[in-house]
Amino acid sequence: MRYVRLGGSGLEVSELCLGCMGVGEPGRGTHPWTVGAERGRRLIRHALEAGITFFDTANTYSDGSSEEILGAALATYARREEVVIATKVGLPVRRGPNSRGLSRKVVHDEVERSLRRLGTDYIDVYQPHRFDPSTPVEESVETLAGLVRAGKVRYLGASSMPAWQFAKLAYAARALGAPPFVSMQSHYNVLYREEEREMLPLCADLSVGVLPWSPLARGVLTRPWGAADERARGDDFQRVLYGPADRPMVDLVAEIAKDHGRSMAEVALAWIARRPGVVAPIVGVTETAHLDQAVAALELALSPDDLARLDTAYVPHTVAGIEVLPLHA
Numbered sequence: 153m154r155y156v157r158l159g160g161s162g163l164e165v166s167e168l169c170l171g172c173m174g175v176g177e178p179g180r181g182t183h184p185w186t187v188g189a190e191r192g193r194r195l196i197r198h199a200l201e202a203g204i205t206f207f208d209t210a211n212t213y214s215d216g217s218s219e220e221i222l223g224a225a226l227a228t229y230a231r232r233e234e235v236v237i238a239t240k241v242g243l244p245v246r247r248g249p250n251s252r253g254l255s256r257k258v259v260h261d262e263v264e265r266s267l268r269r270l271g272t273d274y275i276d277v278y279q280p281h282r283f284d285p286s287t288p289v290e291e292s293v294e295t296l297a298g299l300v301r302a303g304k305v306r307y308l309g310a311s312s313m314p315a316w317q318f319a320k321l322a323y324a325a326r327a328l329g330a331p332p333f334v335s336m337q338s339h340y341n342v343l344y345r346e347e348e349r350e351m352l353p354l355c356a357d358l359s360v361g362v363l364p365w366s367p368l369a370r371g372v373l374t375r376p377w378g379a380a381d382e383r384a385r386g387d388d389f390q391r392v393l394y395g396p397a398d399r400p401m402v403d404l405v406a407e408i409a410k411d412h413g414r415s416m417a418e419v420a421l422a423w424i425a426r427r428p429g430v431v432a433p434i435v436g437v438t439e440t441a442h443l444d445q446a447v448a449a450l451e452l453a454l455s456p457d458d459l460a461r462l463d464t465a466y467v468p469h470t471v472a473g474i475e476v477l478p479l480h481a
Contacts, residue, residue, distance in 0.1 A: 153203025153447070158431055159334040159440070160359030161307055165236050167425065168446055169206040169363060170199045171436035172222050176214020179481035186214055187438050189221050196225035198440045200235075202447050204242075208434050210240035210281060211266050238277035238335075239266050240311055243286060251308035254284035254292035260430065263299055277335060279309040279389035282475070283317035289324045297330035309335035309363070312474050315350035322358055333360060337434065339473030340364035342405065342423050342462055343398050347470050352429050364424055366473075368435070371395055373420040374442075379400045393472050401465045408458050410479070414449075417442070423462060 155164045174185060175192035187195070195206055207226070209218045219239060226235055240263045244252040251336070252258065266275065278299060284292060299305040308325075310333055322333050336355050338347045341364065355362050357426050370393065377399045402416075409416045424433050435446045454462075 156431055159361035162335040163307055165206040165432055166204045167450055168204050169432040169434045170204050170208040171365065171434040172207060172218045173213050174436045174438050175218050175221050175312055177217040180217050181214035192221040193225040195440060195443065196222065197229045198443055200229050202443065205234060206236045206432055208238040211262050212243045212245055216269050219266055219269035223272060227271055232272060236269060236276040237272065237372050238279060238309065239275055239283040241283035242278045253287055254280050255287045256291055256295045259295045265368050267304065271472045274304055274306060276306045277309045278305040278443060279337065281311050283313040285429060289320050290328065293321060293324045293328055293330050294387060300331045303366060307334050311337035312339060314474055315354045319354060330346055335361045335363050337363045337365050339366055340370045340424065341367050342420055343369045343373065344399055344469050345466055346469055356429050363432055363434055364430060364431045365434045367424045367433040368417055368420050372402060373405055375416045376406055397467050404461060415445050416451060417445050418449040418452050421446055422452035426452055470475050
């Protein structure tokens with residue numbers, strides 16, 4: 153495993169990030185494919201043994217149990233200074249007022265809850281899960297900066313928003329003398345490359361590291377077209393993001409994988425891991441074998457012909473995965 157700087161910061165992270173949306177108590181939250189504490193701890197331990205030191209979760213994942221399981225596992229298997237914990241704030245955590253967004257009250261309340269669930273004194277990378285159009289951007293940025301000054305957060309990142317919204321956050325931070333944003337989690341994979349139009353150039357200009365989420369297209373890039381697993385059957389969002397027009401690309405990834413004697417997942421991850429600006433794909437797994445494939449993908453070099461074929465096969469998509477927060481609960 154190699155370790156690289158996150159954007160323009162001095163923070164070193166592993167070239168893979170373990171995404172923990174799939175780690176959570178079954179029955180809590182809206183993700184029916186989650187694994188419980190025992191399997192989740194095994195996955196986290198296996199990731200650490202593979203050299204992965206970068207872990208991403210969110211306060212909303214499985215009603216907070218993702219943070220609980222991650223925090224307990226890291227306390228058991230790692231020293232705090234050896235790992236980088238990223239979590240997110242902003243999506244609804246309950247019904248009613250002050251239950252979502254990036255107001256001063258919500259951010260202060262939710263960071264304390266995340267710290268308790270993670271069992272840590274600080275969060276390495278704290279990230280707005282979405283842009284909040286109902287709160288003045290200066291309020292959001294000043295509040296996040298205050299968490300850094302208080303030592304509760306080390307670095308600021310962001311997730312899943314149009315480039316113009318991220319620009320508002322980034323330049324508000326600059327105008328207010330706040331710590332800069334160092335990372336952006338973007339919906340980005342070989343099926344969906346719309347982030348290359350505006351977000352990736354903006355991140356390059358701001359020295360912001362890109363952390364692609366869903367690098368395997370929520371499993372679509374791991375199996376032949378039409379095949380399904382437990383997650384696919386219960387994942388309505390997958391059907392929003394991807395559709396029949398993506399079949400030629402999936403078939404091509406399968407063909408290239410066969411040529412190399414590797415899995416489809418390895419080809420898809422090898423492609424995105426070497427895209428300009430990408431620091432660490434966020435991989436979500438439910439089996440240790442899947443994690444082994446992700447690590448192996450870092451050593452797979454696709455040929456210029458492979459890359460050209462993948463470029464040619466790309467079909468432009470309607471922008472998806474950056475839905476704004478609702479204004480009211």
